[in-house]
Amino acid sequence: MGFARACSVALVGVEGVVVEVQADLEPGVAAFTLVGLPDKSLVESRDRVRAAVVNSGAEWPQKKLTVGLSPASVPKSGSGFDLAVACAVLGAAERIDPTAIADMVMIGELGLDGRVRPVRGVLPAVLAAAEAGYRHVVVPEQTAGEAALVPGVSVLGVRSLRQLIAVLGDEPVPEEPDAGPGRPDTMLAGLMVPGAGLGTGLAPSAAGGAAHRPDLAEVAGQGRARKALEVAAAGGHHLLLSGPPGAGKTMLAERLTAILPPLSRQESLEVTAVHSVAGILPPGEPLIGAAPYCAPHHSATMQSLIGGGNGLPRPGAVSLAHRGVLFLDEAPEFSVRALDALRQPLESGHVVVARAAGVVRLPARFLMILAANPCPCGRHTLAGAGCECPPSAVRRYQARLSGPLLDRVDLRVEVEPVGRADLMGSGARGESSAEVAARVREARERAAERLAGTPWTTNSEVPGHELRTRLVAAPGALMAAERDMERGLLTARGLDRVLRVAWTVADLRGAGRPDASDVAVALELRTGIQRGVPMRAGAL
Secondary structure, three states: OEEEEEEEEEEEOOEEEEEEEEEEEEOOOOEEEEEOOEOHHHHOHHHHHHHHHHHOOOOOOOOEEEEEEEOOOOOEOOOOOHHHHHHHHHHHOOOOOHHHHOOOEEOOEEOOOOEEEOOOOHHHHHHHHHHOOOOEEEEEHHHHHHHOOOOOOEEEEEOEHHHHHHHHOOOOOOOOOOOOOOOOOHHHHHHOOOOOOHHHOOOHHHHOOOOOOOOHHHOOOOHHHHHHHHHHHHHOOOEEEEOOOOOOHHHHHHOOHHHOOOOOHHHHHHHHHHHHHHOOOOOOOOOOOOOOEEOOOOOOOHHHHHEEOOOOOEEOHHHHOOOOEEEEOOHHHOOHHHHHOOHHHHHHOEEEEEEOOEEEEEEOOOEEEEEEOOOOOOOOOOOOOOOOOOHHHHHHHHHOOOHHHHHOOOEEEEOOOOOHHHHOOOOOOOOOHHHHHHHHHHHHHHHHHHOOOOOOOOHHHOOHHHHHHOOOOOOOOOHHHHHHHHOOOOOHHHHHHHHHHHHHHHHHOOOOOOOHHHHHHHHHHHHOOOOOOOOEOOEO
C-alpha cells in the first residue's frame, strides 16, 4: 500500500486555508476517487491529472486510487489543486520521494500535455501558506513574481509537470519551449476574467501607461470643487458632487487617483490580493502600487457592488476599490437597495457577505465619490434652462440618496456650470495634479505623524471619541458646529465628520490643530451653507 501527501490552498474570499492533499494506493480494480467536498471543476481534475501524468512520461498506477482533500469541511473549488494532486499520486506510486513533497505547497492547473497553467489568487494563497508556517511553494512560472512578494518563502516557478518531477528527483531539468517572440502566450488566459478589468482602471492598456493620464489642469474653473477634491484626497473623506450635466463632475472624479499618495507596502499587498482573486491583475505587474479606480455602471446590482455570485461570494466593486476610489456616476439612478447596502462598508471598512455556501469577509476601505444631477432632466438649478420636471419628480429623484447614506458623506459640493471665460482659456489656469498631490502628501504625512502608535492612518478613520478627548480643536473652534447641531442641521455622526474634515483642512495649511476658520470651512463643505470663508483652489 502506497501513501503520500502534498499541500495546496483553498481560497475563501480573499483568505486562504491550507489543504492537505492525501493520495492512497491499494490493490484492486483501477479507479480514481476524489473526496473532500470538491466542486464540479475540481472533480474534473481527475481526467486532467491522469492525462498530464501520462503525457509527462510517468506511469499511471493501475490500482485503486483515493485522493482526499483535508479538512473535508472546507468547500474547495477551482483547478489550482491539480499540481498537488498529481504530485501526491506520483509520491504514492514512488515515482518521486514522498518526503520531498510532504511540506511543500503546490498551486497550479495542469493541462492535458503536462504544462502548468497559472491560476488566480496566487498571492493570497501564498500569504496563507506563509502564515501557516510553510516555507516552500511551487507555482506556475508566470505567477512566480506574484508569489515572491511574500517574504520568507522559497518560490519555485515551473513550466510543466515534467520539470517539477525532474527537480524533485534530482534529475536533469528538461527545457520547455515558450510561445516565441511575437506570439500570444495562451498560458496567461487563466489570470484574467474576460472584461473584468475594464471598469476598474486596471485593464492592461490603462496599467501600461500608454493611455493619456488625466490631469487636474485640464479641468476648467471649478475652484470650489477642486478644493473639495483636495480635501477628500488628503483626509480620505467621501464626496458628493451635484450639478447640471456637462459641469465636469466625472472629469473631477477621474482625476482623484492622480492626487492620491502611492500605496504603502501593506496596502499594495491587500489590493493585489483582492485583484488577483477577482482576475483583474494585469499580467506582468505582480504588485499594484497606485490607488485603484472603480466606476460601476448605474445598472449594477447589489451583489456586483457588495460581492456575491454562485457558491462562495466573490469580491464586488467596493472590494475592487479597496484603498482607492469608488465612483458612482448618476448615483440617483442606482437602485435604492444597492445604495443603502453601502452604509456598512463606509463605516467599518469591510464587507461580511453571508451565503448558503459560507460567510466571507472582504476588505472594502475606499473613498466614495457620488455624482448626481439636481433633477431627472438635469436643468433644475439652471436659470432659464427650461426644466419641466414637476416638484414631486424632483423630490423623488433627490430622495433616492437616503439621509443615512448622505450622513456618511463628509463633503457636499454644488458644481456650477463652466463659464465662457474658463472654458475658452481666458481665465486663470488651474493647478496640475502634481502640485495638488504634493500638498496632499504633506497633509497625509502630518496626519500619520500625529496618529503614530494608533491603528488609524487618515483623519477619516479616527473615531469621534478620540476627536473629542485626545485630539481636541482650538478653544472656541466648535461654537458654530455646536449651534448647527442644536438647530438640527448636524447629527452626532455629522459633528464627528465635521471635526475630521477640520483636521484635514488644518493639515493642508500646516496648522497644529484646527481653529474656528477650519471648522467653518468643514461646515461649508458639509452643509453647503456659505460661511464667509475663502474657498479657492490651492489656498485655504
